[in-house]
Amino acid sequence: MKILSAFAFLMVLSVFAQAESLTAGALQGSWKIVTFNGAPYDDQDFWEFEGSKFYQKSSGRRLSPDQFSVVGSVIDLGYAKIKVLEFNGQTMTADMAGFKYQLEKQ
Numbered sequence: 510m511k512i513l514s515a516f517a518f519l520m521v522l523s524v525f526a527q528a529e530s531l532t533a534g535a536l537q538g539s540w541k542i543v544t545f546n547g548a549p550y551d552d553q554d555f556w557e558f559e560g561s562k563f564y565q566k567s568s569g570r571r572l573s574p575d576q577f578s579v580v581g582s583v584i585d586l587g588y589a590k591i592k593v594l595e596f597n598g599q600t601m602t603a604d605m606a607g608f609k610y611q612l613e614k615q
Contacts, residue, residue: 529598533561533579540601544611556612 529535536558542550555566562574563586575586584591584603594609595602601612 531579531593531596535598539615540612541615542610543613546609
């Protein structure tokens with residue numbers, strides 16, 4: 510009985526602890542890179558999502574946009590894929606081409 514009670518309690522907690530779903534809508538806006546491969550990242554570089562376009566902003570310069578879509582936990586740029594490891598709507602941990610990024614929504 511204790512095991513069943515503990516299981517039920519954990520199930521209820523998991524519902525409340527569940528992170529926001531990764532969707533194109535949830536990504537909209539500007540995301541500041543705060544760590545790169547586990548090290549603090551002090552440059553003012555961002556990932557920006559507007560509609561179905563993904564921009565990388567580096568040193569205040571916005572690079573040409575790429576079309577993106579979200580498939581499960583992957584941001585698909587067509588030519589490359591960004592695997593989202595953690596996402597809660599305010600922070601995101603992602604892996605792009607073997608490089609790990611931690612980002613915060615601005």
